[in-house]
Amino acid sequence: MAFHNILLQAGAGPVAAARADYALGFAEKHDAHLTAVYCVPPIDVPAYVESMIPAAVREMQAKAAAKSAADAKAALEAAARRAGRSARLEWRRVDDDVLHRLTLDARYADLAIVGQSNPDAPLPEGSVDLPGALALAAGRPVLAVPYAGRFPTQGERVLVAWNAGREATRAVNDALPVLKLAKQVTVLAVNPKGGEQRHGEQPGADIALHLARHGVKAEAMRAISDEIDPGDVILSRAADIGADMLVMGAFGRSRLRELVLGGVTRHILKHMTVPALLSH
Numbered sequence: 001m002a003f004h005n006i007l008l009q010a011g012a013g014p015v016a017a018a019r020a021d022y023a024l025g026f027a028e029k030h031d032a033h034l035t036a037v038y039c040v041p042p043i044d045v046p047a048y049v050e051s052m053i054p055a056a057v058r059e060m061q062a063k064a065a066a067k068s069a070a071d072a073k074a075a076l077e078a079a080a081r082r083a084g085r086s087a088r089l090e091w092r093r094v095d096d097d098v099l100h101r102l103t104l105d106a107r108y109a110d111l112a113i114v115g116q117s118n119p120d121a122p123l124p125e126g127s128v129d130l131p132g133a134l135a136l137a138a139g140r141p142v143l144a145v146p147y148a149g150r151f152p153t154q155g156e157r158v159l160v161a162w163n164a165g166r167e168a169t170r171a172v173n174d175a176l177p178v179l180k181l182a183k184q185v186t187v188l189a190v191n192p193k194g195g196e197q198r199h200g201e202q203p204g205a206d207i208a209l210h211l212a213r214h215g216v217k218a219e220a221m222r223a224i225s226d227e228i229d230p231g232d233v234i235l236s237r238a239a240d241i242g243a244d245m246l247v248m249g250a251f252g253r254s255r256l257r258e259l260v261l262g263g264v265t266r267h268i269l270k271h272m273t274v275p276a277l278l279s280h
Contacts, residue, residue, distance in 0.1 A: 001174075002030065002032075003030040006023065006113060007105055007106050008113050009102060009113065009114040010038040015148075019115045019145045020076050021079060023113045025152070025154050028083060028085060030177060030181075035089075035109065036076055036091050037101060038072055038093045039098040040096075042097070069093045077089065099133055099134060099137070102114065102130075103134060106138035106142070109140060113142075116145065116269065116272055118147050119270050131144035132278070136252055142277070143276070144272065153244045154244070155178040157183060157184040157244050158178060158179060159245070159247070160186065160187045162188060163192070167249025167250060168248065168249035170249060172207065172247065176214060179214075179216045180215055187207055187211075187218050190223045191230065192204075204222060221237070229264075230263075230264050231263070231271065239273065246276040248278060249278070249279060250262075251264065252265060
């Protein structure tokens with residue numbers, strides 16, 4: 001498996017620019033085609049209110065949205081030229097809800113790169129956390145880039161959060177293209193449970209052996225903590241080893257418009273300090 005076709009959540013402003021730079025570097029590293037999707041969500045107002053909005057106002061809104069999209073496209077293309085990626089970059093501007101559109105497009109990609117929701121701002125009413133929702137809905141791995149900061153390296157030192165479950169197994173498999181290129185891979189089991197249905201006699205040993213057979217040299221570690229949130233343990237260990245990427249399963253369920261993420265997944269997505277590759 002390799003990443004040949006990568007999807008990017010495009011946007012305007014410095015946060016989106018940092019995410020685009022990261023995606024361009026990631027695509028360069030994996031020699032992949034990058035498709036940037038810029039979504040203009042429809043204005044959700046009652047029909048009777050929409051009918052009272054003057055045509056001039058609607059035209060002004062449309063022009064503002066078009067200009068924002070054009071500026072974002074120009075900035076991305078300029079960054080791509082600087083990175084030598086302009087020949088393998090595709091731009092799509094769509095009028096659609098971002099989760100709906102990215103869920104559809106991600107199914108025709110090997111990986112989707114999206115941004116963390118602003119951790120200091122409440123989600124708008126009726127909306128969902130994009131990285132978690134997309135990971136649950138798309139059936140493809142999602143690489144979430146933190147809202148703040150820039151990340152000049154892409155998967156050189158990787159921490160794998162391992163609990164021997166289905167989602168974590170999927171995440172490790174989906175992340176193999178990254179793990180094979182990494183300089184350092186650490187597999188961390190937090191409060192591991194023994195038994196043949198879980199971690200076995202030596203937590204992390206079996207997955208490290210599996211990775212070794214794929215040419216990935218991984219160090220297995222365990223952490224026991226009853227007082228600290230497992231998500232904080234993972235983030236703390238990522239900082240300790242200087243990880244520039246986290247690989248983990250996305251736990252949760254999605255039904256109708258309700259999204260219920262698992263506690264560790266929710267914690268990581270709220271407090272993430274490095275990009276996180278999620279799989280469900």
